[in-house]
Amino acid sequence: MSVPAWIDLNGLPCTIFMVVAAILLFVKMRDRTARVAWSILLAVSMIHGITISLLPDNWPGRGIVHYYIGAKYNFPYRAFYTLTSAATDRPQIVMHDLDHPPKIIRDSPSEQRAYFIDLLRSEHIDFDPTVSLPELRKLAEESGAVHREAEGILKANLPPDQIESFRRDVKAALIDKNPARDIEGIGNDIALDFGYNGSPFYSLVRHLDPTLYLPFGTGTAAVNLVWQLMALAASIWLMGIALGLGTTDRIAVGALFFASWDYVAWNLPGLSFAGFWLPIAVALWAVSRNRPVIGGAAVAWAGLIKLFPYALLLLPGVEMIRSLWRRLRRATARPEWKWSVTFVAATVAATLVLGGISELAGRSWVDFMGKILAQFSSEDYVGGNVSIGQVLIALGIFKSPITIVLRLIGLAAFVWFLWNTDSTESRPRLFLIVLAAMPWFVSFWFNYYTMAPLVLLPLIAKSNRLGAAMCAAGLALVFLLPEFASPIVLDNRFLWIIKVVPYLAIPGWLVFVEFRPLFARKAVQRWAIVLAAFAIVLVGGEAARQSMIRRYDAEGGRYLDQGQMQAALGSYNSLLGIAPRNAMAQMSKGICLAGMRQYDEAEASFRRATELAPDQSSTFLNLAHLLLMRGKLADARAAIEKAMALSPYDDAIWVEQARITAALGDRARAKEMVSRALELNPQNREAQALLRAAP
Structure with a gap:
């Protein structure tokens, strides 16, 4: 019996483990029975996780x-x-x-x-x-x-x-x-x-x-595996203290980690997970013990390893500003002022000290930040990214400003919840809620960062067993599907949405549970309905708009291939009516107009395309071709030089530059350009014809 293509056999064991975890979260048992059940799950899932790491293809x-x-x-x-x-x-x-x-x-x-x-x-x-x-x-x-x-x-x-x-x-x-x-x-x-x-x-x-200090070998992987296991155990122990979890619940957290394919496949065999999660756990422990200096230093340590832990400053930052606001209004001062200021100051001081000392490693923070900004400034799809922007991509919305709008709405709502919550007794839990909610606020949040909900689920199950079980079941479904970059997922929008949505739905539910008393207010309910309706309309409208853009573009392309310039022009005009800054549509419109011998309008359209997409060589290539046809040789040369600067290995650009250069009278140089075009693509028929025709 063949397995359906949409089932990932690699993640199937973790799916089974997470289903078992969902059952254990849902069923009410005596503590001793629950401890035995969770211990068995932890043992089996841990053996599986370690075995996966030791497979030849994964080691190291x-x-x-x-x-x-x-x-x-x-x-x-x-x-x-x-x-x-x-x-x-x-x-x-x-x-x-x-x-x-x-x-x-x-x-x-x-x-x-x-x-x-x-x-x-x-x-x-x-x-x-x-x-x-x-x-x-x-x-x-x-x-x-x-x-x-x-x-x-x-x-x-x-x-x-x-x-x-x-x-x-x-x-x-x-x-x-x-x-x-x-x-x-x-x-x-x-x-x-x-x-x-x-x-x-x-x-x-x-x-x-x-x-x-030794030659690379499996010893590095072995030491790392031991370190990751020790750090995870220490992290669970510290977070258990911070959250008031008993032994059974701490075992449950460990079992959930090893039942997670995100942890087993990505974090366990890596080298950085322990480096930032252990100090995060120390920060939670310090906060629970009212030791802001240690907590702030731990956040700095984690943030200097992976930048995102600095998001934990959101809670003390809100507390500090809220306390300052109350002081300015001459309201009663509260202890949160001293705690929050101390925490933030400790984080800043530790960052400066540890950041300065780290220069001893011989690496530059400027070089590092430049590399990170380059990697994470792209809005393209990146496998494993489970932020709200990737959900919009799954819905067919690409590079849209509504992504920023939705992130700002989510962040503003979250800050409002923190502002209106007395967080003194719940700070460790809120720290984890901040980390859990990150995919709603940032452009990039990878699946292997989504560990905070695993720590919270046993705690949440004490008051909401069904909700905690459904969260685990949602993760089980995620692990059953192929990896994020798999064509099976990317070519099936339904599977793609199912794969990504739980990473947003689970944090959203955790936020709701945490701030449920605020949601009991009528005004909050009304605002929640308004914002939800606004988001649905915004996303639905943008999805429909981008769907129409793709339809008009495909339609125009078919008409162009058939030589129906007037019909193609109508399609591209319709596209530009809903996306006036679409450079490729402007370029295609210019091609239609040139085919209809409306050269003035075609030139204007091509020039507009180059303004909208100054980094696209095709826009300058088409403009140069039209200008050559019209005898505007100086302008044609300027346009083709810009195209060449952007795509120096495009044989079509070399051919066009050869034509322009020959028209300007330099036939020897034009012949060299044709030869270069043939070097890049020996099958270029236009270049072959030009070379045969050359004197």
């Missing part, structure tokens, strides 16, 4: 490779894949562009041809530039050109005494270990991940790992 995992190499060697963050490729004598192709993620460096055949041709020429090697791409690569590798380039890259980025050890460690991690996972044929290729995201402080702390 990509996370360990990234964080070991990144912490051990000091090099620019954005040079990670350049250097790992160089260490394995691999060509500098097909790897994430860490300056502009999620773009891929040299992923097109023309870019790869240009890379190999230019590399061979720089080595003064005789060759035929029109041979196939595999032949070019083979020649570049066998001639030693790739190796010599790699040597230069390593010498430019690493101290001479580290080059050989770097080569050894990278080869051990990427070649000797997991050959089945390599896309390039040389080992465990990680070049399509997102590089090393360890902060300078993490890099400093990581040097406490004794295996960092």
Whole structure:
């Protein structure tokens, strides 16, 4: 019997474990019975989790490779894949562009041809530039050109005494270990991940790992696995104290962690989870003991490892401002003022001290923040991101300002709840609620960050067993489905929505439970209804608008392919009526107008497209082609030069530039451009025709 494609066999055991957890959360049992049941689940799920980490394909995992190499060697963050490729004598192709993620460096055949041709020429090697791409690569590798380039890259980025050890460690991690996972044929290729995201402080702390001073091997993974298990146990113990959880509930929290595929597949085999969750647990413990200095320092420690724990300052920040507001209104001063100011001050002071000390690791905070901002400033889909923006993408809403509007509404509502809540006795729980609610407030929140609800569910089950059980059941369904980046999920909007929505629904429900007394107010209920209706209308309207955009675009494209310019123009005009800043529609409109010989209007449309999308070479290419047709050679040259600057390896641009250059009278230079076009794409028929016609 075949298993349906939408069932992920890797996550199936965790689905079963989480279903069992849901049952245990729902069924009321004696404490001794519950303790035995949760202990059995913890033992079985832990054995499964450790076994998964020890599988050959996961031992050691990509996370360990990234964080070991990144912490051990000091090099620019954005040079990670350049250097790992160089260490394995691999060509500098097909790897994430860490300056502009999620773009891929040299992923097109023309870019790869240009890379190999230019590399061979720089080595003064005789060759035929029109041979196939595999032949070019083979020649570049066998001639030693790739190796010599790699040597230069390593010498430019690493101290001479580290080059050989770097080569050894990278080869051990990427070649000797997991050959089945390599896309390039040389080992465990990680070049399509997102590089090393360890902060300078993490890099400093990581040097406490004794295996960092040894050659890379399974010892690093073994030490890490033990450390992750110990840190999780300590974190659960500390958070249990902070939340007042008994032994049974703490065992339940541990079982929920190991029943979570997000933890087992992502956090357990990685290197950073313990680094920020243990100090978060220390912060919760310190808050429960009214020790704001320790709590603030712990938040700083966690925040310097992974920036998001600084969100925990939201609670003391609200308390501090609220207390100040009451002081200004001459209301009765409350103890929260001293506590909140001390907490925030301790966090700031610890951040400055620890952040300064971390420079000793040899890494720059400026370099780190630049890398992080580049990675997380994109609004494109990123697998594993479970923020509200990704839910909107699943609904067919891309790069829309309503994402920011919804995040601001959610954040404002949450701050209002905190403002109107006496949080003195519930601070540890509210800290976890802040972390749980993060996917509502930020652009990027990955599935492996969503651990806070697992800590809260046993506590919530004491008063709402059904709700806690439903949360666990929702996670079980998530783990049953394929991974986020799977085509099975991305090509099926229904599965995609089911996969992502629980990560927002569960925090939303936890917030509701926490602030239920406020929701009992009639005014709050009215505002909740108004805001919910507003959000539904906003999302529904935007989804309909973007659906119409896609329909008009597809319709216009079909008419263009059929040569029906007037009909295509109507489709693109309709599209621009609801999306006037759509550059591609403006460009397509220009193509229609040019086909109808309405050249003035076509030129205006092309120019508008270049204004709307100054980073798109196709807009400048079409404008240059029209200007050449109209005899505006100077303007055509300016437009094609902008296109060339944006896409220097596009053979169509080289052909168009050759035409313009020939029209300007420089036929020798035009012939060189045609030859370059044929180097990039030997099958370009226009270039072949131009070369035959050249004198």
